[in-house]
Amino acid sequence: MSGPRVDAKVVLLGKEYVGKTSLVERYVHQRFLVGPYQNTIGAAFVAKVIAVGDRAVTLGIWDTAGSERYEAMSRIYYRGARAAIVCYDLTDGSSFERAKFWVNELQTFEENCRIYLCGTKSDLLEEDRRRRGVDFHDVQDYADEIKAELFETSSKTGQSVDELFQKVAEDYVRFTAFQLMTEEKGGIDLSQKSSPYFYSCCHH
Amino acid sequence: MEQISKDFSELSTQLTGMALDLEEEMRQSKEDKLDLSPQTCRRDSVLSGKEEEDVTMDAWRMHQKHVFVLSEAGKPVYSRYGSEEALSSTMGVMMALVSFLEAEKNAIRSIHADGYKVVFVRRSPLVLVAVARTQQSEQEIAHELLYIYYQILSLLTWTQLNHIFQQKQNYDLRRLLAGSERITDNLLDLMARDPSFLMGAVRCLPMAAGVRDAVSASLQQARAKSLVFSILLSRNQLVSLVRKKDQFLHPIDLHLLFNLISSSSSFREGEAWTPICLPKFNSSGFFHAHISYLEQETDLCLLLVSTDREDFFTVSDCKRRFQERLRKRGVYHALQEALRTPFYSISQVGIPDLRHFIYKSKSSGLFTSPEIEAPYVSEEEKERLLGLYQYLHSRAHNSSHPLKNIYFTGPNENLLAWVTSAFELYVCYSPLGTKAGAISTVNKLMKWIRKEEDRLFILTPQTY
Numbered sequence: 001m002s003g004p005r006v007d008a009k010v011v012l013l014g015k016e017y018v019g020k021t022s023l024v025e026r027y028v029h030q031r032f033l034v035g036p037y038q039n040t041i042g043a044a045f046v047a048k049v050i051a052v053g054d055r056a057v058t059l060g061i062w063d064t065a066g067s068e069r070y071e072a073m074s075r076i077y078y079r080g081a082r083a084a085i086v087c088y089d090l091t092d093g094s095s096f097e098r099a100k101f102w103v104n105e106l107q108t109f110e111e112n113c114r115i116y117l118c119g120t121k122s123d124l125l126e127e128d129r130r131r132r133g134v135d136f137h138d139v140q141d142y143a144d145e146i147k148a149e150l151f152e153t154s155s156k157t158g159q160s161v162d163e164l165f166q167k168v169a170e171d172y173v174r175f176t177a178f179q180l181m182t183e184e185k186g187g188i189d190l191s192q193k194s195s196p197y198f199y200s201c202c203h204h
Numbered sequence: 205m206e207q208i209s210k211d212f213s214e215l216s217t218q219l220t221g222m223a224l225d226l227e228e229e230m231r232q233s234k235e236d237k238l239d240l241s242p243q244t245c246r247r248d249s250v251l252s253g254k255e256e257e258d259v260t261m262d263a264w265r266m267h268q269k270h271v272f273v274l275s276e277a278g279k280p281v282y283s284r285y286g287s288e289e290a291l292s293s294t295m296g297v298m299m300a301l302v303s304f305l306e307a308e309k310n311a312i313r314s315i316h317a318d319g320y321k322v323v324f325v326r327r328s329p330l331v332l333v334a335v336a337r338t339q340q341s342e343q344e345i346a347h348e349l350l351y352i353y354y355q356i357l358s359l360l361t362w363t364q365l366n367h368i369f370q371q372k373q374n375y376d377l378r379r380l381l382a383g384s385e386r387i388t389d390n391l392l393d394l395m396a397r398d399p400s401f402l403m404g405a406v407r408c409l410p411m412a413a414g415v416r417d418a419v420s421a422s423l424q425q426a427r428a429k430s431l432v433f434s435i436l437l438s439r440n441q442l443v444s445l446v447r448k449k450d451q452f453l454h455p456i457d458l459h460l461l462f463n464l465i466s467s468s469s470s471f472r473e474g475e476a477w478t479p480i481c482l483p484k485f486n487s488s489g490f491f492h493a494h495i496s497y498l499e500q501e502t503d504l505c506l507l508l509v510s511t512d513r514e515d516f517f518t519v520s521d522c523k524r525r526f527q528e529r530l531r532k533r534g535v536y537h538a539l540q541e542a543l544r545t546p547f548y549s550i551s552q553v554g555i556p557d558l559r560h561f562i563y564k565s566k567s568s569g570l571f572t573s574p575e576i577e578a579p580y581v582s583e584e585e586k587e588r589l590l591g592l593y594q595y596l597h598s599r600a601h602n603s604s605h606p607l608k609n610i611y612f613t614g615p616n617e618n619l620l621a622w623v624t625s626a627f628e629l630y631v632c633y634s635p636l637g638t639k640a641g642a643i644s645t646v647n648k649l650m651k652w653i654r655k656e657e658d659r660l661f662i663l664t665p666q667t668y
């Protein structure tokens with residue numbers, strides 16, 4: 001389910017109430033909605049174009065529901081994803097345990113998916129340091145171990161949100177270019193006439 | 205026509221002893237509440253988006269209708285008011301009652317006591333219980349409980365629900381239902397004020413037949429192989445429904461879909477893609493529903509039901525094609541216009557004593573009803589009017605003694621019910637009119653409905 005109009009599929013995973021929807025809301029609409037908590041039903045899809053250098057990359061973002069009910073279905077949402085933003089609530093230790101569960105899932109089923117750990121609600125720590133429920137260095141060690149990037153964001157203030165998605169898009173461009181150059185193909189696919197990679201040097 | 209002057213509050217008082225025990229238990233659940241850390245309580249209430257009530261307070265006991273869902277092991281699954289933990293002993297007693305009678309190869313259906321009806325519905329592996337002070341009949345309350353059961357099935361499927369409890373009898377189902385409390389709460393609130401559920405039918409958004417036909421044709425053209433139903437709705441009113449040939453959508457399934465959409469604002473962001481079971485259609489599997497609003501600021505919501513969970517982008521493209529067709533046919537504007545007047549006034553009918561009516565066409569599963577106007581302005585008055593319709597409905601459909609015609613004279617209004625094999629009509633008149641006057645104007649009302657039917661109903665349903 002990567003779709004024709006999308007360059008990179010990005011999936012958000014994590015325990016319910018960690019703020020996955022708020023993160024997307026901040027990134028896509030530059031806003032933070034205050035009001036009663038609304039859990040996501042199933043998953044929500046939104047496409048967003050982002051510039052990387054002089055290139056436009058379309059991110060197809062899947063905001064999944066955190067509820068256990070959809071766990072069995074979750075594979076349809078992360079299958080073929082190029083990037084997974086695994087979220088946990090910086091004030092809730094149990095949400096980090098849940099994040100580890102998702103990392104294991106991804107490592108088992110989606111080897112080629114890059115993982116971005118995202119600690120949310122950092123503004124709550126600004127207000128009161130003692131509310132931190134997940135130690136920064138523990139997560140940093142874990143991130144190194146699984147070769148993941150680590151971000152601490154606030155959808156309320158916008159802190160590090162754009163940077164997170166920018167990094168996702170840049171890595172996508174960097175790694176796909178790398179893949180194209182190193183990928184060993186058995187032969188030339190004649191049906192791929194439009195591919196600029198094969199024609200750019202001798203066509204004009 | 206039958207004259208009815210029954211005192212609503214007059215209810216049988218059998219099994220009073222048991223009901224009192226039950227109340228005693230509700231009071232005792234105070235101790236359980238103390239066991240809970242305030243932390244868990246607060247978190248739960250944040251997740252469900254509502255403040256949990258203190259079950260020891262009088263306010264909790266004064267609610268018109270309590271609804272409880274529990275597993276056969278007596279574990280709480282859902283409570284309409286108050287947290288489930290605080291009510292676990294109450295639910296234990298409820299299960300004990302059910303089991304006690306079952307041991308005797310019997311089944312408990314209801315307890316009537318002190319103005320309360322306690323209604324039990326058993327759908328293994330779940331037990332559903334309502335404690336109601338409303339004037340509804342036992343059957344109607346049981347009917348509402350069945351809706352709650354179907355609501356749970358729509359999230360889990362019957363197959364999965366049974367599988368879970370076969371694996372582990374004392375499973376805590378709230379884990380899987382987390383976040384769905386709002387949907388169930390909304391369904392209960394909706395049933396208390398929307399006659400759709402009582403009628404077992406769906407209300408259409410009134411609009412010119414030409415506009416509706418153009419919308420339906422656009423929807424029909426934007427098809428895909430995996431699509432089973434395409435539905436356009438606005439605030440619980442149906443605009444158009446296109447279905448696969450030979451596949452029919454049961455009103456209960458449609459109500460559950462409407463309720464799902466009206467209970468969550470999260471569909472306003474992006475495009476949702478969610479598994480959903482339509483229990484009346486097939487309770488063993490999931491469909492996948494694509495849910496999105498046509499534009500940010502409108503209430504027009506498009507629901508595309510697909511059999512293939514991998515088909516998101518194909519189905520998403522159907523939406524794009526549908527919107528393109530709407531624009532090409534130039535009906536977008538007319539559609540927006542129809543949204544501006546979602547209800548019509550009773551005065552359009554031109555019968556002076558007429559206050560309100562509900563007309564259901566049985567063959568189409570659709571009903572029409574004007575806006576509820578003065579004197580039914582306050583919420584209490586609106587619910588009282590619906591209560592009167594409920595009463596007439598239950599009399600008309602009483603299994604042992606059904607009635608075709610009812611004329612009811614009350615202190616504040618007179619009502620008439622007329623049930624045939626083709627339609628059901630419930631009419632509310634001012635209290636000053638007479639029975640003869642009501643009967644003579646009913647024909648005029650029927651003529652008006654027939655004249656307007658292509659605006660009020662979907663007369664030419666489309667298939668792919």
